[in-house]
Amino acid sequence: MMDEKVGRDEEQLVMEQLISFIKKDDIEQFREQFFELHPYEQAQFYEKVTPPIRQKIYYYLSPQELAEVFQALEIDDDTYVEFLNEMDVSYAAAMLSEMNTDDVVDVFHELDDEDRTQYLTLMDDETAEEIHELMQYADYTAGAIMTTEYVSINENSTTRMAMNILRNEAPTAETIYYIFIMNMKKQLVGVISLRDLIVAGENVLIRDVMNERVVSVQASDDQEEVAQIMRDYNFLALPVIDEHKTLLGIITVDDIIDVIDEEAEDDYSKLAGISNFDNFEQGPFAAAKKRLPWLVMLLFLGMLTASLMAQFEDTLDAVAILAIFIPLISGTSGNSGTQALAVAVRGLATKDASNDESKMRLLLRELSTGAIMGLLCALVVTGIVYFWKGELIIGMLVGVAMCCSIIVATLAGSLIPLMMDRIGVDPAVASGPFITTLNDITSILIYLGLATAFIL
Amino acid sequence: MMDEKVGRDEEQLVMEQLISFIKKDDIEQFREQFFELHPYEQAQFYEKVTPPIRQKIYYYLSPQELAEVFQALEIDDDTYVEFLNEMDVSYAAAMLSEMNTDDVVDVFHELDDEDRTQYLTLMDDETAEEIHELMQYADYTAGAIMTTEYVSINENSTTRMAMNILRNEAPTAETIYYIFIMNMKKQLVGVISLRDLIVAGENVLIRDVMNERVVSVQASDDQEEVAQIMRDYNFLALPVIDEHKTLLGIITVDDIIDVIDEEAEDDYSKLAGISNFDNFEQGPFAAAKKRLPWLVMLLFLGMLTASLMAQFEDTLDAVAILAIFIPLISGTSGNSGTQALAVAVRGLATKDASNDESKMRLLLRELSTGAIMGLLCALVVTGIVYFWKGELIIGMLVGVAMCCSIIVATLAGSLIPLMMDRIGVDPAVASGPFITTLNDITSILIYLGLATAFIL
The missing domain is CATH 3.10.580.10 (CBS-domain)
Known part of the structure; x- marks a missing residue:
């Protein structure tokens, strides 16, 4: 509890007091204290209490008053529906009419057609019409997040x-x-x-x-x-x-x-290879469900790596020491690919790379960056392998493979998001794990290809 | 040019017109058109023109007028100093006095002591005192970003x-x-x-x-x-x-x-293993310099993987087919570790996991999530290896190793950021590449350990 803020205790106290007023059915006292809170705090209270307590709140507050609370809620989409279902239909419709239109639209997107129509019929015509129009705008557009309550x-x-x-x-x-x-x-x-x-x-x-x-x-x-x-x-x-x-x-x-x-x-979630963040409150099955699609997809992509390596079984059989450096080479190239990916996605998001010329310049820059990093890492790794194992040839082979892999990975890390952007796909979809798995394949191909050609 | 916005042409036109007024030394016209722009647009203009043109601007605008422009700039830290050095010292001091205090403090953090003292001496006492006080607050605190211009x-x-x-x-x-x-x-x-x-x-x-x-x-x-x-x-x-x-x-x-x-x-940058984002305008050496520290550090960590594998050289020598599945196992566990890491870092940032109880709950949840994902991936991979290679024993070995590795990786991915948070380190420092490299080690240890124990 030591990292709890001091304010928490006070908050807790106010909450308990409000609940005790409700339990005593003391409308006056409840309303006085409740309206001293900021809408955000009111929403926090409303969201945390039990359904029977909320029933009382619907009785104590006018639809207009609850509208202020409702639009300050920060809850899961399903919970909106749950709360609405707790209310009397005409009360809910009256409350929705009083909310800011952009917030109503957010809520309406969670409802099924039947409920939506029911509420719209009960709302006054003008508001219903406005909301109906706002709902036509595609998600993630200006129209979808605007409100019509302006002066x-x-x-x-x-x-x-x-x-x-x-x-x-x-x-x-x-x-x-x-x-x-x-x-x-x-x-x-x-x-x-x-x-x-x-x-x-x-x-x-x-x-x-x-x-x-x-x-x-x-x-x-x-x-x-x-x-x-x-x-x-x-x-x-x-x-x-x-x-x-x-x-x-x-x-x-x-x-x-x-x-x-x-x-x-x-x-952020895409870079980590998660389609949606799981809430901490969700159970392990819900969490696993959100992560497994990526994981299994990457597993199949990883099988490609394995089948590729199987082609080099003879090489690996002949020189077992080769296998030792595979994770090192593929890991380092994967890391440099992830770095390049993040830089490119970020650059596309901030419009640093908005035209073809700047995109081409970025690719050339990444190619040079990859070459610099590749050469340096190659020197380091060749040195280490030579002094540790006394194997100069293997060391040089590992070095050359690492250098090439880093260059390819850095270039791929920037090329793939740029291409995705070009064809109109969100470049962030090219996640870190995806790039890493892809780079596993290329780096192993380069390493074992070179080994087969020059050592055997 | 097709993805350029239409507004750009208009912007370009206004800019050319302003420059032509300056070249004709038409102060009146320049000021009229300049003040029709929003401060952000004024700043864009000021920032993009050549130093001789900026000299004219210092002559056309009062320090108070330039203050509005200067605090709307979105430029690199060094450029602030460059611009200030272009101005007459007393003009610069007068301009700084007119800026919002929080913006002055941002600029002052970039100056050396000598320049700072010089400007402070030239500013009026009250403002100088205010700025001096504001500069005492540590970076990233409320004090460092606040302004004293309130009503x-x-x-x-x-x-x-x-x-x-x-x-x-x-x-x-x-x-x-x-x-x-x-x-x-x-x-x-x-x-x-x-x-x-x-x-x-x-x-x-x-x-x-x-x-x-x-x-x-x-x-x-x-x-x-x-x-x-x-x-x-x-x-x-x-x-x-x-x-x-x-x-x-x-x-x-x-x-x-x-x-x-x-x-x-x-x-985002930390998840990708970059200490700082390199600007697209920077050259490859600057970019490489920002990424190499992580890359080389991870390379040395990766050497641990290699030396670990060297311990199993006999095993690998005896059953060469084992090596084929190493990238698959370490890759998949690395991916699940990155996912768990992102969820934990995000949860810590949004305060979902603010006390010890919720942290413990998170760890238990991640352990179960890892177990679910591990079992499922193990089944898939055992099946594939069996049907593809006809090797049931190897398939089961790969499956068991993958299951264990995923569990360990998922747990590590959440445990490490939580521990970092505990000791007061920014949990985001545990980057994706770091977790991935760490998981390489554990997964290979598990896989080759099991192989040595049960197959040889």
């Missing part, structure tokens, strides 16, 4: 009118720190931050103080591109428009942080 | 007074979307968002509308913890306090995005 105003309004609108929309808008400005055709023509609005003073025409160079994205843009723009410009929100420049929605910085986390986790 | 107000003020203060501070504060509230002892007692301030209306006592449950961090807190809080609570800024609850500074969401990026890149 907009006509360009001919004054700053005073803008402040009034803000005051009205403040309780429901996802952010009031940017106001998006439209012309008569409902096209996005400008943006003003609340900061600039405050500095501008009252009774100025919005048109005269707005920023006309609005940075915006299209609904079909990839969420990673959106994240990159937010990062570069340090925006708190970014407008999403269609081809007619009509404002469709906005993406806020908190959603972008989730995107950045998601993408980083995705790259 | 604060006494709890006895009214909302109208708060709005007036905001209006005055809007041009320089890093964020005006949170106002931090102090008591007479200058202790942080509350916070109010600009949103709530607007909703509250005028002439209300701040004390009555502020949020008293302020979430704050200590200056010595790790930046990763700060990022986690920002992520959970969706804050735009977070106050940093000392042990007396005095407000020291704030951390804004844009800095946290940088932290998240940095940490993700760090974990």
Whole structure:
């Protein structure tokens, strides 16, 4: 328990108190204490209590109040459905109507068609229509993560009118720190931050103080591109428009942080050869299920290595000492391949290698890098084998094989993700274990091929 | 060029126009067009032009104006120094005084003592003092990334007074979307968002509308913890306090995005066995220099594998077919080790495994997961060897060895990062290649050990 934070105890205390209020059916006290918490803390409480306690919460809180809690939840997809099923259908529909549209869409993606239709029928028409439209956008696009709760105003309004609108929309808008400005055709023509609005003073025409160079994205843009723009410009929100420049929605910085986390986790898990991270809470069967596909696929790829080696059985039979250095050569080339892979995947993600010219330059650079590292490792290993075993010929053979393997591995480590990117596949799919297994094959082919040619 | 974005052409055009204004010495036109750009775009321009053009920019822009540009730069550490050296010393000092303190501190960390002292002497005393204090905080702590440009107000003020203060501070504060509230002892007692301030209306006592449950961090807190809080609570800024609850500074969401990026890149590069990512622009020698330390270290570790195998030379001599399956067994166990490693590192980063009990649970889970995967892979491989080579004994040997190796590798993959975390070392240091090389040793020991015991 020593690495627990001090705050935990206080949290625990508040939780116990809230539960005791519920058990005493003391609505007043419960509500007073509950609303002192931040939505994140409310969500933590809601998520951790038992279903009977949650039943009481549905009774104590209005759908609107629970909406705030529900959209702050950080739970597995299945759990959303579980929680919704606990509620009365009309209560659930009312709550969903009050949530930010982007959060509703996230939840709706987990429901089956029947449930979804049921909720949509019970929601007010306008919201239902909005959500239906948002659900059309493909996953991982700007459209899929945007929300329609933004503040907009006509360009001919004054700053005073803008402040009034803000005051009205403040309780429901996802952010009031940017106001998006439209012309008569409902096209996005400008943006003003609340900061600039405050500095501008009252009774100025919005048109005269707005920023006309609005940075915006299209609904079909990839969420990673959106994240990159937010990062570069340090925006708190970014407008999403269609081809007619009509404002469709906005993406806020908190959603972008989730995107950045998601993408980083995705790259990381793929480098390790896992399709999905298993939650620590899941059992060993669930964990094994997530890792076995890769492992078995790589096992079959590894069988290729074995069958390749079988071709050299005579060589291995004749000079048994050769086998000793196989793991060393294949291991080192595998390591250099993984390094090159990570550099290439990273470079593609950060757009350092965005055009063909820079890709070609990267490949040439990796070839040279591989040659430098290969030569150096070859010298080291030849020296070691000579001084340890007194075998100069074997030492040189191991050295040459290692040098060639490292060059091939470094080149493959960068070429494969670049090729994948070229054909439109996520380059991160080429995982570390995959590259390593592939390099096992090439390095053994090189080593035993050279041995058969020069020693026997 | 097909994957270039359309926006690029426009960007290029604006850049050429700006340069042509500079060449014609048309200050007016240059300034007009330049200030229509967003600071990020201004920084991109400033960073890309030649030094003679930059000399003109120093002449056209006031130090205050350049400060906005300078703090939006995304360049290598050395380049900051290069740019500063291009400027007149007093101009540079004036510019640094106008920058946000957290950005100045970043730049100052790159300077040598002499330059730093020179600039500090030329800056006004208050700013110099602030920066000097900020520089005392250790890297990767909340103190090191916070800024002192926040808006604060006494709890006895009214909302109208708060709005007036905001209006005055809007041009320089890093964020005006949170106002931090102090008591007479200058202790942080509350916070109010600009949103709530607007909703509250005028002439209300701040004390009555502020949020008293302020979430704050200590200056010595790790930046990763700060990022986690920002992520959970969706804050735009977070106050940093000392042990007396005095407000020291704030951390804004844009800095946290940088932290998240940095940490993700760090974990990723370590999993791949690279100490630092090499920039695509760097040459092969620079790239090789960054990867060789790991590679050579692992090469020596790999020599252990070779010397271990040398102990089994007689066994290998007697049954040459044994060697064929070595890469398969060590490869598969290496892969399962990398998977387990990634899960453990990730779990430690997201605090899923924060106490001893959950760590023990994780280890037990991984042991079971390894057993499940090991048994399944063993069955597959025994079957293949039997049907392919007709060797049941060898097949069973390979199967048993693989099963044991996978169990050991899975356990090691989770145990090593947990142990590192325990002794206070970043668990991500246990890279994929390191675990893989380590598992080479154990799997070969298991395989050839079993073979020697049961076959010979």
